[in-house]
Amino acid sequence: MSAVFVAVIVKISYKFALLEINIIKQTSTAMSVIQSLRTKYAKLVGFIIAISLVGFLLMDAGDNIKKIFTGNDYIAKVNGDEIDPKEYSIRINELETLYATMGNNNLDENTKAQIHTQVLNEMLFEKVVASQMDDLGLTLTKEESKELISGANPHPLVMQFPYFKNPETGQFDPQALMAFEQKKIDTKNPQAAKALEQWDMMKNYIRRQALIQKYSALVSGGIGSPKFLSDIMTKDMNQMANIRYVKVPFTSINDNEVKVTDADLNDYIKKHAAQYRIDDPTRSMDYVAFDIVPSKDDTTAVFSAISNLKNEFATTTDDENFVNRNSEEHFTGGYVSKKTFMSQFADSILNKPVGSVYGPYFENGSYKLTKVLDRTTLPDSVKVRHILVKTKDRGNEVLSDSLAKKKIDSVELAAKSGADFNQLVTVYSDDDGSKKTAGEYEFTLAQRPQLSKEFGDFIFEGAAGGKKVVKVDNDNYSGYHYIEIINQKGMGSVEKLATITKPLFASPETENAIYSKANEFAGRNTTAKAFDETIKKQNLNKLVADNVKVNDFMIPGIGSSREVIRWMYDAKKDDISSVFNLDGRYIIGKLTAIRDKGLMQVDESNRPMLEAQVKAEKKAALIANKYKGQNVDAIAQATALMVQTADSINASSTYLPNLGYEPKVVGYTFFDGFKPNTTSPGIRGNDGVIFMSLVSREVSNAAPDANQVMQQMMMQNMQLKNSVGGMLQQTLLRSADIKYSAKNLY
Numbered sequence: 001m002s003a004v005f006v007a008v009i010v011k012i013s014y015k016f017a018l019l020e021i022n023i024i025k026q027t028s029t030a031m032s033v034i035q036s037l038r039t040k041y042a043k044l045v046g047f048i049i050a051i052s053l054v055g056f057l058l059m060d061a062g063d064n065i066k067k068i069f070t071g072n073d074y075i076a077k078v079n080g081d082e083i084d085p086k087e088y089s090i091r092i093n094e095l096e097t098l099y100a101t102m103g104n105n106n107l108d109e110n111t112k113a114q115i116h117t118q119v120l121n122e123m124l125f126e127k128v129v130a131s132q133m134d135d136l137g138l139t140l141t142k143e144e145s146k147e148l149i150s151g152a153n154p155h156p157l158v159m160q161f162p163y164f165k166n167p168e169t170g171q172f173d174p175q176a177l178m179a180f181e182q183k184k185i186d187t188k189n190p191q192a193a194k195a196l197e198q199w200d201m202m203k204n205y206i207r208r209q210a211l212i213q214k215y216s217a218l219v220s221g222g223i224g225s226p227k228f229l230s231d232i233m234t235k236d237m238n239q240m241a242n243i244r245y246v247k248v249p250f251t252s253i254n255d256n257e258v259k260v261t262d263a264d265l266n267d268y269i270k271k272h273a274a275q276y277r278i279d280d281p282t283r284s285m286d287y288v289a290f291d292i293v294p295s296k297d298d299t300t301a302v303f304s305a306i307s308n309l310k311n312e313f314a315t316t317t318d319d320e321n322f323v324n325r326n327s328e329e330h331f332t333g334g335y336v337s338k339k340t341f342m343s344q345f346a347d348s349i350l351n352k353p354v355g356s357v358y359g360p361y362f363e364n365g366s367y368k369l370t371k372v373l374d375r376t377t378l379p380d381s382v383k384v385r386h387i388l389v390k391t392k393d394r395g396n397e398v399l400s401d402s403l404a405k406k407k408i409d410s411v412e413l414a415a416k417s418g419a420d421f422n423q424l425v426t427v428y429s430d431d432d433g434s435k436k437t438a439g440e441y442e443f444t445l446a447q448r449p450q451l452s453k454e455f456g457d458f459i460f461e462g463a464a465g466g467k468k469v470v471k472v473d474n475d476n477y478s479g480y481h482y483i484e485i486i487n488q489k490g491m492g493s494v495e496k497l498a499t500i501t502k503p504l505f506a507s508p509e510t511e512n513a514i515y516s517k518a519n520e521f522a523g524r525n526t527t528a529k530a531f532d533e534t535i536k537k538q539n540l541n542k543l544v545a546d547n548v549k550v551n552d553f554m555i556p557g558i559g560s561s562r563e564v565i566r567w568m569y570d571a572k573k574d575d576i577s578s579v580f581n582l583d584g585r586y587i588i589g590k591l592t593a594i595r596d597k598g599l600m601q602v603d604e605s606n607r608p609m610l611e612a613q614v615k616a617e618k619k620a621a622l623i624a625n626k627y628k629g630q631n632v633d634a635i636a637q638a639t640a641l642m643v644q645t646a647d648s649i650n651a652s653s654t655y656l657p658n659l660g661y662e663p664k665v666v667g668y669t670f671f672d673g674f675k676p677n678t679t680s681p682g683i684r685g686n687d688g689v690i691f692m693s694l695v696s697r698e699v700s701n702a703a704p705d706a707n708q709v710m711q712q713m714m715m716q717n718m719q720l721k722n723s724v725g726g727m728l729q730q731t732l733l734r735s736a737d738i739k740y741s742a743k744n745l746y
Contacts, residue, residue, distance in 0.1 A: 075120070076551070077739045078127035083120075085744055091119045094201045101198045102160060109560035109583055113553035120551060120745070121729065122212070128732045129215055138218070140211045148210055150174075150181055155206045163195050163394070169441055170450075171433035189395050220725040225716040233712065236651035238700040241669050243646050245692035246636045247659070247685065248627070253619040260618070265602045265610045268617070276600040279734050282547040283568040284593040284605050286531075287558075287577075288540050290518040290586045295510045306360045306367045306502045313369055314357045319498045327500040328366070334449040335378055335460075335494040345370075350495050366503045373496040378445060380490025382459045385439040387411050387424055388431040390479035398430070398479075408469055408480040415482060416467065430479065440486070445494065455481055464488045518579045518586035528574035531590045545589070546605060550740045559583055562746055569742040616684075623689040624682030631679045632693045645695075665690055670697065 074082035095115050099107060107115070133139075148155045158164065159172040163180065166173045180199055269276045309326055316322045323331040338346060349358045352372045359369040389408045390398045399407070411428050415421060425439040434441065448456045452472040462468065466485045472478065506514070525531045535542045545555045550569050555561045559582065567577050568591060577589040593603045602610060627635045636643045646656050651670045654663040664683050668674055674694055682689040
């Protein structure tokens with residue numbers, strides 16, 4: 001019930017009330033009139049009032065009614081503030097469009113999952129810092145926005161936008177950007193209209209990112225390393241020590257001498273609460289995968305199909321049409337050399353006579369046939385200079401063909417008459433990207449397919465010193481080039497190839513057979529016990545997906561898997577899933593662990609890791625007590641171990657030769673209470689207990705170099721700022737109260 005409708009009902013009720021009052025005033029028989037109104041209109045007025053009341057109730061309860069029918073209509077709640085699914089969807093579409101704009105047209109599932117993760121994290125972070133930015137008055141000014149989009153040094157994404165690149169050179173063209181901003185393009189052209197839409201998306205994205213970066217820079221800019229830390233580091237660098245030590249390994253205590261109970265595990269978790277605190281709920285599962293792979297029959301079918309094409313391929317005179325009709329990859333027609341042809345069969349193919357066919361051979365998941373169409377001598381690279389006069393630019397007419405031809409003819413005459421080429425480029429060329437280089441470019445043979453055909457044919461097949469006007473006409477632009485070939489390098493044999501490609505994949509029959517096998521497994525093993533026993537009996541590979549978060553979009557080893565994650569957050573421990581059809585495989589899962597926010601609980605997946613830690617702790621205590629009060633030599637004799645030395649230990653280092661990363665050992669070495677020729681208590685290390693004796697300790701009294709101290713402080717500040725900047729988003733999100741809607745994430 002909308003507010004407008006309710007207002008109309010109220011207005012009607014109000015008019016009826018006025019009508020009743022006027023009638024009362026204007027007639028002497030008011031009571032009879034009122035009675036008449038009550039008799040004739042009582043039901044209508046009552047109905048209108050009832051509708052009004054219901055309208056108000058529905059208007060106030062609109063959100064609750066919506067949730068009754070649609071469920072939780074949010075992606076996530078951040079400190080009580082909801083992320084709207086519609087806005088989330090728009091942002092995903094926006095980023096996917098930008099990816100496509102930048103040349104990533106075929107987004108695989110993994111890339112899409114990464115986009116979803118990026119969008120979600122950005123929206124969460126924006127919600128977390130929104131109030132802080134409001135309090136700070138942090139905004140992106142019009143001047144800052146303009147500088148980012150069309151300033152002297154625009155944002156890198158602007159410079160990579162394909163519609164702003166010179167079609168010949170691939171370089172950023174500020175004039176194209178200006179035309180876009182001023183809408184000097186044919187907006188009725190579907191391609192141009194789409195480009196404008198993409199451009200608006202990119203600008204929105206850049207501005208949002210710039211504002212967040214501004215906030216991050218403000219926070220990290222306020223971080224600095226205090227001088228006393230630098231003083232401590234300088235002091236540590238000037239302290240050196242020598243020690244003798246013996247390390248008694250944990251393996252010296254048998255496992256059966258150490259008993260670990262559930263109480264021990266829980267006490268260990270509590271004692272190391274910071275390490276084992278769960279900030280985000282997670283789920284874990286075991287699963288089996290039935291990979292969809294081609295069968296022997298599939299391989300035979302593809303091999304036979306491509307083999308049957310070989311004779312006709314060798315005799316056809318229309319290679320381009322034949323390839324395009326029979327291959328998954330279209331004909332390119334470019335020349336290649338041994339340097340540029342990336343194939344393990346390059347030598348065999350490039351040494352074949354012209355007209356012959358090599359194959360079938362298997363490479364990169366496909367069977368292939370390759371025909372040598374031509375062999376000639378071409379340069380690896382060509383340096384040229386040119387002047388371009390356009391007739392059309394992205395479908396928009398720039399100059400008539402006749403005027404453009406006269407203009408380029410005049411340019412050619414002037415150039416051949418000795419006019420300054422750089423000046424001609426500056427005055428006449430429509431290629432703004434080349435004006436800084438006097439019209440000069442260098443192209444490799446590998447770049448030739450990206451050049452206009454007429455342009456590429458002349459510079460690679462012409463001779464050094466050649467000069468010519470060529471006409472080009474393609475989707476990006478049309479016009480005339482005046483070209484001079486400055487030099488050509490790396491002349492050598494090159495071949496033009498045509499390749500037919502037939503990918504090898506599982507046929508529908510093979511895929512159905514694999515699905516039947518997976519479905520049979522799921523149908524027969526509906527309990528955790530049956531699931532585990534069948535895996536063991538059939539010698540299947542049991543895989544693990546551990547610590548999966550509700551907002552994850554990918555599971556390592558599985559890939560994009562929101563459907564699986566939804567099931568994990570809807571299932572109970574030991575539940576068995578139905579068959580999930582993922583990219584290239586079918587999987588069936590068993591939920592093994594549910595870990596909610598708070599201290600970690602012991603379960604079958606983390607028990608081995610926790611037991612190993614507790615055993616190491618208990619063994620360390622046993623070893624330390626066993627040799628307590630003994631000197632290093634006595635301990636070495638009792639354990640049949642050698643006393644080792646560590647010389648020139650620096651107090652600023654945490655890594656010791658032969659010992660590895662042992663900061664506790666370094667710390668105790670420079671502890672003032674640790675005196676020479678005494679033995680330390682047992683210090684638990686990574687894989688054993690270290691007992692050590694201090695041989696000597698020296699402290700340099702040399703005054704630190706002022707420049708060195710300054711450089712050290714600058715380096716510390718830089719490292720600290722980078723660390724804060726890199727961890728800011730993660731830290732703020734961890735501290736925020738975030739609740740996800742598993743079913744609405746996709």
